[in-house]
Amino acid sequence: MGFLKSKKILVFAVVLFSIMGFIFYFFYGTPWDMIAYKSKFETYLEDKYNQDFVIKEISYDFLHGGTYHAYAFSKNYPEVTFHIGQNPKLNEIDDAYHxxxxxxxxxxxxxxxxxxxxxxxxxxxxxxxxxxxxxxxxxxxxxxxxxxxxxxxxxxxxxxxxxxxxxxxxxxxxxxxxxxxxxxxxxxxxxxxxxxxxxxxxxxxxxxxxxxxxxxxxxxxxxxx
Structure with missing residues (x-):
């Protein structure tokens, strides 16, 4: 009985972990991709505008091609927050800084x-x-x-x-x-x-x-x- 009970707990834990993993993936993608795209967005902005930027509120769009998006601001204008993200049609990074x-x-x-x-x-x-x-x-x-x-x-x-x-x-x-x-x-x-x-x-x-x-x-x- 103890073995069956432990097995049920293990199955329940696996199912729960799988559901939580899917929910995390649906909203955030994989942790390593999130870190990678946060760095990509920051590099893209600093190379394009020659300014220092802060990336915040990064998110994953599972329904639109599995793309990453974030909000950012320039350290020169911290009061101006704008969107930056992957364009699913062009497979490029777009930003709304202008x-x-x-x-x-x-x-x-x-x-x-x-x-x-x-x-x-x-x-x-x-x-x-x-x-x-x-x-x-x-x-x-x-x-x-x-x-x-x-x-x-x-x-x-x-x-x-x-x-x-x-x-x-x-x-x-x-x-x-x-x-x-x-x-x-x-x-x-x-x-x-x-x-x-x-x-x-x-x-x-x-x-x-x-x-x-x-x-x-x-x-x-x-x-x-």
Missing amino acids: YEMWRYQAKNEISPIIEDIFPNRINHAVEVKDFIAPHVTENSNVPNFRDIVTLEIGIAMNHTKITKENEETEMKKAFRLLEALYEKDVNIGHFGISYKNKTLQINSSEIKSVNEYVDVKKWFNDYEK
């Missing part, structure tokens, strides 16, 4: 202007919408965002209702922000403000036709709930 740096540059430059003009906003977003020159991401140099990307700018003013009394004021504020962006040579892919009862949505092809604050009224639409 994208996150442009996002960081744009937010740092534009957010203070939005905060000044719209102090009562609930929130706002400054996001990279598109690349004007995608091939630039292959280079080590990270040019200023104004030369490379179009931005999507959104402002949440959902506590503010547009009325006859404040409509002109809100149009002037929107136009003032657009003017500030023009002066900084920012490429705008989309500009939007949401109010309690209306939205203001202007696409890149329409922005050039906004020459004075009264032109903004054309893009005010009732909010559809």
Whole structure:
């Protein structure tokens, strides 16, 4: 009886160990591959950008070709975290350092202007919408965002209702922000403000036709709930 009991415990331990091993492999791959790719990612970034980088949160994607991915940051810009990983289609390493740096540059430059003009906003977003020159991401140099990307700018003013009394004021504020962006040579892919009862949505092809604050009224639409 003791032998059978020990055998059952051994079988149970083997099954449990196998399940745990599969779970670990599913999420992390093999320990040696994880260590190897962490080193590969670090070498790739330092060779490409000539900076020191820190690799963190490495993971394994079993469902997409068994690829490794991680988040990293440059020691020069520790506040900018970006993705780096294997591209399963090209079998190469890709990184999003350029994208996150442009996002960081744009937010740092534009957010203070939005905060000044719209102090009562609930929130706002400054996001990279598109690349004007995608091939630039292959280079080590990270040019200023104004030369490379179009931005999507959104402002949440959902506590503010547009009325006859404040409509002109809100149009002037929107136009003032657009003017500030023009002066900084920012490429705008989309500009939007949401109010309690209306939205203001202007696409890149329409922005050039906004020459004075009264032109903004054309893009005010009732909010559809």
